Amino acid sequence: MKYLTTIGLETHVQLKTATKMFCSCSLKFGEEPNTNICPVCLGYPGALPVANREAIKLTVLSGLMLGCTINKHSTFDRKNYFYPDMAKDYQITQNTHPLCLGGGITIQTPNGPKLIRINHIHLEEDAAKINHYGQFSGVDYNRGGTPLMEIVSEPDLSSQDEAMAYLQALKQILVYAGVSDCNLEEGNMRSDVNVSIRPEGQTTLGTKVEIKNMNTFKGIYAAATYEIARQTYALTHGKALVQETRRWDPDANETQSMRSKENAHDYRYFPEPDLVPIALSDEQIAEWRSSLPELPSARRIRMMEEYGIPEYDAGVLADARENADFFEATARLCEKQLGKIVSNWFMVEVMRLLSETGKAIGACALTPAALAELITLADQRVINGPTAKELLPELFEKGGMPKALVEARGLGQVSDTSALEAFVQQAIASNPKSVEDYKAGKKAAAGYFVGQVMKLSKGKADPKLVGELVARALEQ
Amino acid sequence: MNIENLTICTAAEGLRKRAFSSVELTQGVLDAIQQKDGQINAYLTVDAEGALKQATAADAARFAGQDGDLLGIPIAIKDIINVEGQPCTCASKMLEGYVSPYDATVAARLRSAGAVFAGRTNMDEFAMGSSTENSAFKSTCNPHDLSRVPGGSSGGSAAAIAAGTALAALGTDTGGSIRQPASFCGCVGLKPSYGRVSRYGVTAYASSLDQVGPMTKTVEDAAILLQALAGVDAHDGTTSPAEVPDYRAALAGGLKGLRIGLPKEYFIDGTDPEVMVHIRKAIDDCAKAGAEIVDVSLPHTEYATAVYYIIATAEASANLARFDGVRYGHRTAAPESVFDLYAKSRAEGFGTEVKRRIILGTYVLSSGYYDAYYGRAQKARTLIRQDFTTAFKQCDVLLTPVAPTAAYKRGEATDDPLKMYLGDIFTVPANLGGLCALSVPCGMTHDRLPVGLQLLGPAFGEPTLLRVGAGYERLRS
Ligand SMILES: [Zn+2]
Numbered sequence: 001m002k003y004l005t006t007i008g009l010e011t012h013v014q015l016k017t018a019t020k021m022f023c024s025c026s027l028k029f030g031e032e033p034n035t036n037i038c039p040v041c042l043g044y045p046g047a048l049p050v051a052n053r054e055a056i057k058l059t060v061l062s063g064l065m066l067g068c069t070i071n072k073h074s075t076f077d078r079k080n081y082f083y084p085d086m087a088k089d090y091q092i093t094q095n096t097h098p099l100c101l102g103g104g105i106t107i108q109t110p111n112g113p114k115l116i117r118i119n120h121i122h123l124e125e126d127a128a129k130i131n132h133y134g135q136f137s138g139v140d141y142n143r144g145g146t147p148l149m150e151i152v153s154e155p156d157l158s159s160q161d162e163a164m165a166y167l168q169a170l171k172q173i174l175v176y177a178g179v180s181d182c183n184l185e186e187g188n189m190r191s192d193v194n195v196s197i198r199p200e201g202q203t204t205l206g207t208k209v210e211i212k213n214m215n216t217f218k219g220i221y222a223a224a225t226y227e228i229a230r231q232t233y234a235l236t237h238g239k240a241l242v243q244e245t246r247r248w249d250p251d252a253n254e255t256q257s258m259r260s261k262e263n264a265h266d267y268r269y270f271p272e273p274d275l276v277p278i279a280l281s282d283e284q285i286a287e288w289r290s291s292l293p294e295l296p297s298a299r300r301i302r303m304m305e306e307y308g309i310p311e312y313d314a315g316v317l318a319d320a321r322e323n324a325d326f327f328e329a330t331a332r333l334c335e336k337q338l339g340k341i342v343s344n345w346f347m348v349e350v351m352r353l354l355s356e357t358g359k360a361i362g363a364c365a366l367t368p369a370a371l372a373e374l375i376t377l378a379d380q381r382v383i384n385g386p387t388a389k390e391l392l393p394e395l396f397e398k399g400g401m402p403k404a405l406v407e408a409r410g411l412g413q414v415s416d417t418s419a420l421e422a423f424v425q426q427a428i429a430s431n432p433k434s435v436e437d438y439k440a441g442k443k444a445a446a447g448y449f450v451g452q453v454m455k456l457s458k459g460k461a462d463p464k465l466v467g468e469l470v471a472r473a474l475e476q
Numbered sequence: 477m478n479i480e481n482l483t484i485c486t487a488a489e490g491l492r493k494r495a496f497s498s499v500e501l502t503q504g505v506l507d508a509i510q511q512k513d514g515q516i517n518a519y520l521t522v523d524a525e526g527a528l529k530q531a532t533a534a535d536a537a538r539f540a541g542q543d544g545d546l547l548g549i550p551i552a553i554k555d556i557i558n559v560e561g562q563p564c565t566c567a568s569k570m571l572e573g574y575v576s577p578y579d580a581t582v583a584a585r586l587r588s589a590g591a592v593f594a595g596r597t598n599m600d601e602f603a604m605g606s607s608t609e610n611s612a613f614k615s616t617c618n619p620h621d622l623s624r625v626p627g628g629s630s631g632g633s634a635a636a637i638a639a640g641t642a643l644a645a646l647g648t649d650t651g652g653s654i655r656q657p658a659s660f661c662g663c664v665g666l667k668p669s670y671g672r673v674s675r676y677g678v679t680a681y682a683s684s685l686d687q688v689g690p691m692t693k694t695v696e697d698a699a700i701l702l703q704a705l706a707g708v709d710a711h712d713g714t715t716s717p718a719e720v721p722d723y724r725a726a727l728a729g730g731l732k733g734l735r736i737g738l739p740k741e742y743f744i745d746g747t748d749p750e751v752m753v754h755i756r757k758a759i760d761d762c763a764k765a766g767a768e769i770v771d772v773s774l775p776h777t778e779y780a781t782a783v784y785y786i787i788a789t790a791e792a793s794a795n796l797a798r799f800d801g802v803r804y805g806h807r808t809a810a811p812e813s814v815f816d817l818y819a820k821s822r823a824e825g826f827g828t829e830v831k832r833r834i835i836l837g838t839y840v841l842s843s844g845y846y847d848a849y850y851g852r853a854q855k856a857r858t859l860i861r862q863d864f865t866t867a868f869k870q871c872d873v874l875l876t877p878v879a880p881t882a883a884y885k886r887g888e889a890t891d892d893p894l895k896m897y898l899g900d901i902f903t904v905p906a907n908l909g910g911l912c913a914l915s916v917p918c919g920m921t922h923d924r925l926p927v928g929l930q931l932l933g934p935a936f937g938e939p940t941l942l943r944v945g946a947g948y949e950r951l952r953s
Contacts, residue, residue, distance in 0.1 A: 039578050043798040045571070045679040046558045046580055050713050078794050080841070082818050089797035139802070268841035270850060273683035273791055276713050 001199050003232050006206070007163050007224060008155035008194040011170065012148045013180045014126070014187070015058045020145040021125040022049030022092065029186050033131075033140035041145035043087030048274050051076070055147035056099065056278055057288060058179045059123045062149060063100030064289050065177045066118055072280045074099045076123075076272040081265055084139050085127035093150075095269045098122035099278070105173070106297075107165040116166050117154040124148050143187075149179075155194065155205065160224040167191070167217055176293055176321045190215045195227040197235065206231070207241040211248055211255055223248040227255055299324060307331050307339030313347055323351075326361045326368055333372035338379060345375055349389060353396045365399030366392075374402040381462050387411050411460065417469070420453065420461055424469050427452040438474050446470055479504040480640035484549055484697040487643055491538065491548050498538070498548025498592060502531035505550045505594050508641045515622060517614045518636035520555050521563050522595035530592040537590055545700045547590035552636050552645035555596040556603055557688065558677040559583045562593070566679050567611035568601045570799045570806045570825030580677020581709045582646060582688050589704045594642060597632030601827045602796065603653055603681040605629050606896050607889055610829045615886065618660060620925055624883040627657030633691045634661035638926075644692040644701060648678060650685045651784050652878070652903025655915035658691055659878035659928025662917045664945070665691045666698045669935040670910035671716040673702075674709035680795040682788035683714075685907040695916065695946040699723035702938065718936055726939035731947040732766030734940070737871030741777035742902055747880040754919035754927040755877050761951045762875070767944075770871045774863040777905060779856045784904035785897060786840050786853035793837030799825060832893065857908050864909045864934070873944050874932040876902050878915045882925040902930060912938045914945045918952070 020027060023040035039047040063070055077095035100121035106113050128144035130137055151170065157163045171182045171189060182189045191214050198206035209227060214220045227246070234241050245264075246255040294302065300318040304311055307328075317324045323346070331342045350371070354361060374395065378388040383406055391402050391411075406412055427449050428435055438445040449470045454461050477500050482490070490496050496504075506524050513519050527550065534548035558564045558576040560583075565571040579587065586593070600610035608616040608631025616631045618624040619639035626635040630647030634657035637645060647654040649667035658665025666689045673688045680686060690701035706720045738759065743752075763769050801807035801821030808824055811817035826834070840849035867874065879899055889896040906913035911932050918929040929948075933941035 042803060044577065044804070045564065045566070045574075045798070046576075046675075046677040047578075048676050048712050050711060080794055080797065082797065082800065082815070084800075084802050084814060087798065087803065088794075089800055090794050266843045268793075268838065268843070268846075270790060270794070270841055270846075274680075274712075274714065 001236070003197045003235065004200055005158055005160075005228050006155045006196050006198070007157035007160070009151075009153045009157070009163060009166065010192040010194070011151045011153075011167070012126075012190045013062075013151065013174060013182065014189070015055050015147040015149055016178065016180050017052055017054045017058065017147050019052060021052050021055055021123075021147040022145055025145065027146060031142055033138065033142060036142045037144075041087060042141055043089070049092060049272075051275055051278065052147055055123060055149075058147075059099045059121060059149045060280070060285065060288055061177050061292060062151070062174060062179045063103065063121050064285075064292055065173050065179075065295065066100075066103040066105060066121070066151075068100035068103030068118060068121060070280060070285050071097055071099055071101060072282075072285070073097065073277055074280075075277045076275045077269045078272050080268045083127075084137075085130050085144070087128065087141060087144055091125060091127070092272055092275070093124035094122035096271075097277075105166060105169050107162060107169055109162060109165065114156075114162070116156045116162070119152045119154050121149055121151050124150060155196075160221050160228070163193070163224055164217060164221055167220065172296055172319065176296060178293070184216055187215050191220055193220055193224055193227075195224055195231070197228060197231045199235070206235075207243050209241070209243070209255075210245045212245055212258065214248055219248055219250060222250070222253065223255055226253065230255065293321065296321075303328070307343065308337075309339050309343040313340075313343040316347060317343065322361050329368035330371045330375070333369060334375055335379070338375060341379065342372075342375055345371065349392050350396070353393060357396075364396050366396045367399070370395050370399070370401050377402055377406060381464070382406065382412055384460070384463055386459060417465070420457070420466060420469055421473075423453045423456040423461070424449070424466070424473050426456060427470075428473055435474065446474060449474070477501065477504040479508055479643065482643050483693045484545065484644050484700050485694065487549055488545055488547075492543065498531040498534040499528060501548065502527050502550050502592050502594070505642065508639075509595060509636075512639050512641050513636075515617065516619055516635050516639045516641065517616045518597055518626075518632045518639060518641060519552070519595045520565060520567065520598050520611075520613055520632070523562060523593070526562070527592050527594055534590045534592060542590070544590055546586065546704055548592065549590075550592040550594035550643060551586060551701075552594045552597050552633055552642035553583070554599055554630050554633050554645065554647050556599060556648055556679045557583055557646055558679070559593055563596065564679065565613070566602045567599045567613055568825065568827065568830070569612045570822075571804075572612070572806065574805055578677060581674035581711055582705050583677060585704055586646075591704075595636075597630070597636055597642075597645060599632055600629035600653075601830050602679070602792070603629040603648055603650055603686075604792070604829050604833050606652070606656055606899050607884075607886070608632060608635075608657070609886060609890050610827055612827055617886070618883045618925075620662065621883065621923065623885055624925070625660065625886050625889075627660030627879075627883060629653040629657075630665075630691060631657045631660075634658050634663055634665070637661065637663045637691060637693060644690060644697050646688055646701075647691045648681075648686055648688050649903075649907065649913075650681045650687075650788060651900045651907050654689045654691055655903050655913060655928070655930060656879050656899070658915040659917075659930075660883040660926065662920075662926030662928075663691055663693055664695055664698050664917070665689065665915040665928075666702060666938075666942075667906060667913045668702060668706065668938060669716075669912040669933075670907070671714050672912070672936065672938070673705045674707075674712040674715050676709055676711035680791075682791040683795060684791060685784075685788055687907075695914070695942055695949050696724065696727055698914070698945075699727055699942050702942075716936065721939050723938060723942055726943045727946040729943040729947065730765070731762055731944060731951075733768070734873070734944060735768045735770050735871040736762055736944070737770045737772040737867055737874045739772050739774045739777070739867065739874055739876060741774050742874075742876035747877055748882065750921045751877055751880065751882060751927050755875075755929055758918040758929050758948065759875060762944075762948060765947065765951055772867040772870050772874070774860075774867055774905070776856065776859045776863050780860055780905040780908060781897060781901050783853045783856045783860065784900065784908060785836065786849050787857065787908070789833045789837030790841050790850050791837070793834045793841065796826075796830065796834055801825070829893065860905055861909045864905075864911060864932075868934045868937075872933070872940050873937075876930045876932065878902060878928040878930040882921050882923070882927055906932050910935050912936070912941050914941050916945050916948060918948075
């Protein structure tokens, strides 16, 4: 019997705001425990929450990027549970009227593109971090109150590979929109993974198991793979599955039961009386919509048309917003027909330097203006290609403009025909053997003379011109 | 100096004329507390040193040319309002020894107006109760008859004013906790409209109902205090950005031409006939002074008490969850697990009435019961609000009794919580409706116990409310 897999993801994404969701504490990562705290995020008596407007905006931007309907009237609710990671012993979240509804992400599968629908996106506050120290535990409230948006997918994913594709696409879009850094090491993106399997032909979904709080893609893949195998084994061996919450133990490489549905919490949700509903006007939503960046897929197509670059190049460039921005800024400073050359430079030379240094494009000294000038100098044959390539690492490391360097160092290529002709004659005179080879029909010997002339010119000669002069001289 | 007969107004006049200094005035209050509070038990803690320091600073400021209605005036504070560096126990063992790390917005506003924090007044634990007998530390006596309760939950504030150990005080009102003790003790109590005064730093009982307000000897004093407290606060998103009018300027208007509505549902059997005599007399006096008396109806009044006890307890069950023994407050001695820590700390820290309301609130929010209780209570609350909207089309203010009785004997209501809940019948609708409401003394019973009348105004209708209150007050003097 064949079994079908169904996966749904609830992904918590930390929003890129300067301050917490309901107070003005800073959100710097990696500070000393309990230094970014105040009466509000510590749940002191009398303290009240005030909703972070920027977090609302970023959630709406995400919704717009993902094709959601924005709720013009949304509300906060209290989710009640006792645990030391929640200072107030209730979490402020959105249960009944979330900010965004619907939408979806198209992923690529072996069977072609597939739409993964989104149920809704809501805004909430993160819990504090609990650290265990043998005999006791400590709570670090620095993380408590961090703005989180929870993106809840429909159970449209049919494999762990599709789950990966969905998460990659989601991450790319959110980073693109500047909504989140989606830094997995810092826990910026954590998912609850709902997995069920059912025999082929059965229309109702199988028993759902939720794996809580997964913070790496690798872990999600491994946990989903394990869970599919575990559930398949159970069903093929006539064992019943229970609806439950499980945790992933990466060391044991298995999921373990946390609690069954019978022991599920009653969160006693009710409307948060300390916060007035969020009212968004059409004008506000339109203004935010106009600030949206292009989606990577749309950008790929536009860049192909606008700069005449191949689909592969456009795809690689569009993948990371920083790179695409840099490419476009450079290309716009160059002559229009140089698009493909700019993309070659970026994809080969710049990306090699990026991977060698481990730097992001924003962190190096190279500017689009410098790269554009360098490419233009080479195109106008003021310098030759090898010189240009030699200059790039320096521009990348130290910055500056190539024209100034070329002038200061006399790197301009020699296009003076009489000077070059002297080099050509010198090369021919000192290599009679190769002249004979050429005349005997070994046309490749011409390349040898070009190399000799380049050497004599200390690399500054225009290789194209040298080629012409060598050919002419040999034919005489 | 003797401060017994001073009001905010007369004390401010004395300070302006340099008849006395704020230090002398504050010392007068401290002496009065020393002499009388042993019997009354209105105060939980008094920071004499801190108060005198503030008074010294106020005197220096006045010497430097500053002035203000509250500059150098001692104000008593209900022990639910956070003041940095002072205890804020909410009269609960749960917060015994707790020192607040920050100022409530109302405290900060009084501080910047130059007021002196005279002491922290007793209350029902976490503002849950109507007699100040639910305090974990002591029960306060009614200065008019020590065998009787001062009302509650702001009973300490009311009793301090009545006993002459405070010129004025802050209270909080979730279902009548300012107005009923004001009525029982013969002082003025104002519950501002919801959103008029910031709740930031006021330990929450029921967030959608709580308001801080003045408790004073005169309506004018209430207007002065409200002026300092009112206005939008960036720390409380439920405060209104509506402009704060000049409340004192509104007092002069008088009663002539105003329409006073009498909601028939508030004039029912079961209210003490002696209370009704004084209410009827007050209505007659207002009519004689030129007010138009209108009969109105608030048909959903009968549901108000039930709705109140569902919504207030539901919110309280979440608001009081934070008292878990983890970060502050009472922590049990040797917990076996984190859940044992919660259970024991809360069992030991909370009093009976608080536990009763937390359990009730938890129940009405539970899955399977939510729609039947909390959901329906919200719908009924909407109907109660609509009743008021309709009524205020026919009149400017409503006039009703504050409570069905005058102050009752201590111990009388503690055995029967339901009886105590029913005592809130006339006061809870104003909180459900977000209205402003004023309690003004209107007479004394044969037992020499004060009786108060309640005036209700539409949300943000404080100017008219205070105008009627002040107009009536002038008729009596
Ligand atoms: Zn904070």
